[in-house]
Amino acid sequence: MNHPTRWIAVAVAAVVALVAVVLATQVGGDPQADATKSQLVGEPVPSFSLRTLDDERLSVSDLAGKAVLVNFWNTWCVPCKEELPALKSFARAHGEEPDFELIGIVRDDSERAVKAYEPGRDIDWAIGMDPGARAALAFGTRGQPETFAITPGGVIAGAQIGPSTRDDLETLLAAARGQRR
């Protein structure tokens, strides 16, 4: 083992083994995996203040003490249109509950387009406009639709990236209320 080339071979083997161990332990899956889930679950809800289609202010403080679902959407997004019947059905089932609020935040769209949007004509939950995308960035959205569940204490309890089914929405509401489904 005194021969220098053997020491070099051992050193190279050690480096290769180290690289293999690190790769095996750290590169287990999709490097973009965090793009499919929200980093904010378990974190306090970010602060936002929006103007609604009814020309009122909607801010985080208005939602305190309620289980809240925040849905980011817009009129030109096809998955948002596909999700809309589930949202309407969900809102009809839970809209009268005093400890619950569903709000929509329009991401990357104009107020005129939203008001003229035929499929959204009978939406009966609050819709806030986010023209500078500040709320969308604060929630770390990557697109739309995305839906976030917020507890009465103001913590993000769950998130659905992509269109939600009625069942997904019920799961999110249960998470916001600290219940299991």
Next chain:
Amino acid sequence: MRRWSWVVLASVVVGVVVWAVWPDGADRTNRVRTRELATELRCPDCEGLSVFDSSTSTARAIRTDIRRRIEAGASDEEIRQSYVDRYGESILLNPEGEGLGVLVWGLPVLVLLVAGAGLALALRRWRAQPAMRSTDADETLVARERRASG
């Protein structure tokens, strides 16, 4: 002479490393900082483009947000971290110098060090070997072969 060559080589290496890592932010304008940070961040709603190169509304909003944070006094690291907190590590186009990022940045340096050490050892052995000289027996053998073939 040999010692001096090592000192010069070490000075060059140290000089290059210092030049590479020395912060150059003293005279960067807010506009330049915004552009550099936007180049480092991946556009969240498009594939493989930086926030600087993308024209989506989200990318535009992020550029505005970066500018606003810079003007509010945030450091580059604070701005980067605020995006990592919301979007995860994948928002960074360049890996961080920790976790797997250490491997990405450190491996080439490690390979260079091992290769340099190997080369130094090989040169040392090569120099330590005595120059080959022909003996009287060799000369006699060559002369005999020449006579036989000639």
